[in-house]
Amino acid sequence: MANIRDVARSAGVSVSSVSNVLNGRTDQMRKETLLRIEAAMVELNYHPNRAAQQLKTGQAKMIGLLVPSIVNPSFAALAREVDLAAKNNHGYRVLLGNTYRQEDEEQAFLNDLMSHGVRGVIVVSSSIEKSHFAEAAQRGLTMVNYDGSSVGGSATNDMLYDSVSMDNRQAGRIAAQYLIDQGCREIAFVTEASRTVSRSHKIEGFLATAAENGLKDHSQVIEGKALTAYGDTEMAELGHHLAQTISRLEKRPNGIVAINDVLAIGLIAGLRSLGVRVPEDISVVGIDNISLSRLIHPALTSVAPPLAGMANTMVERLITRLNTPQIHAEEFLFTPTLVIRDSVIKRNE
Template identity: 70%
Template sequence: MANIRDVARHAGVSVSTVSNVLNGRANQMRQETLERIEQAMKELNYHPNRVAQQLKTGQAKMIGLLVPSIVNPSFAALAREVDLAAKKHQYRVLLGNTYRQEEEERAFLEDMMSHGVRGVIVAASNMEKPYFASAAAQGMIMINYDSRMPGGDVYNAMPFDSVSMDNVEAGRQAAQHLIDRGCRNIVFVTEATPTVSRSHKIGGFLEALRDSGLPCEHRIIEGKALSAYGDTEMSELGRALAGKVLDISPHPDGVVAINDALGIGLLVGLRDANISVPGDISVVGIDNIPLSELINPGLTSVMPPLAKMAELMVDRLLVRIEEPAIAPEEMLFVPTLVSRQSVR
């Protein structure tokens, strides 16, 4: 079985040069040298001993990703982009479904620490919980995704980066698009359990209505999911909430859905009630999941720059693992609206 010395000899380079490639430090290397080393590893069928690497460095070439539920298409899309970004650095992603439960989050953090993982992206969770601070004190580098940290001195005391789409702007863009298309009786449909990102989207939605002189009272339609936050049942909830939308008299002519999964369910519920979209009611979602362009009618949606966000988060984790003293930052990304057939 070939070892690292065999690879170095076959490629005509030093052992340390091969080690740099194996540990993701090839950015200063000539492309021809990198290709020669990769070819040598292929010809010798060489596979690095990851256990030995971990014992030597104290960390694994893995990063963690904690999501509420991979069933939610928004988090599935995030997982894909994070995985693609990690692969560019020869890192793998260890995924955990937490269902927003504290015991699951705590257990995953402990498991990841024990496996040598030193960087974790935590999606849609309240990171003021004490076990996140405890993990950070033990050397875990974390990024808070899609749940902005509190401002002021409280934020400055938090040892985490924060990366999010500007959810206020997302809600504002969705409502403004409906207003620009002539809608005047507009509602916002969401799962009832409050989260930071949901409240920000609602805030932006109401801001657009106020700026256009439209009524803001009784504009939020909520439904309670069976699970705490509805992460696994957004489409079913959207279908059920179509009835609440149609209970309003006169019927709304525009609807913003908290996310695309709920918006797609809403389209189905409106179709079941023989309501034409966009003829009778226009619908806008938020997140722009891949399914949104495949349904009929295609769902207009506000899109986060997810690939750029994932690349930033992975890069940021790896930089701060090497330099833990770097101060955490909050990074907001501006969304864009993707127009399809669900809006008149």
């Protein structure tokens, strides 16, 4: 069975060069050298001993991704981008944990990561301030918090985790402003009632924009309560149910921002079943820009996060801090963009 020295001898390079390839440190390597090493590995049918590497370093070449539920298409899209960034850019695998925002499930997943030698995790949680996250960090688990930013762009010595987020206030602002620009004068933000940081910030941006346009008394937040906490797996059904609530309102909105695209899709289906036309009677804007948004009728206008860039940053920061623990945690805030489709009435129509 070939070993790393055999590969180095066949490729005409040092053992350390082969080690650099195995550990994803190829950014300073000449392309011809990399190709020779990869060809030698194929020719010799060489496969690195990952168990031996873990014993040597105390770490597995893996990172964790903790999400509330993969059923939610926005979290599925995030998982895909994180997996691509980790695998293609760094040679890391991703272990996925569905935790449904339950503290015991989150804690169990963190413990499982540690026991398998995984020392880095991207966390999507309703509250990164929970004590079990701090305890895991103190035990040596490096974390990046997704979509929970409070300020953005700052670096402090006291932060335990990097934070990577879309500017959620700006997302709410962009959606509200587009409805107003297209002539909507009774607007509403429709959401599940449980609050996360990101949900609160979207609502804040929406209400601030309404007030700035003289629509403070013509804007409202319409909430529905899911059966399970935060409603991550129930958004389409909740949107369909809330359509009935909206259709019965005395002051019915003619423009709606939905907390995410899945709720917006359920809402549009519910409104259609009640004979309410979208966008002729009510315009709808979603947030997240999931792939289904362009396939429904009418195709959904949505606020899009730069998901690939955010995933690349999270993985890069995680691996950088794993290799250089003295680097201080930072916050990274990404600007969303509006993807215009057909679910909002055009101003002059």
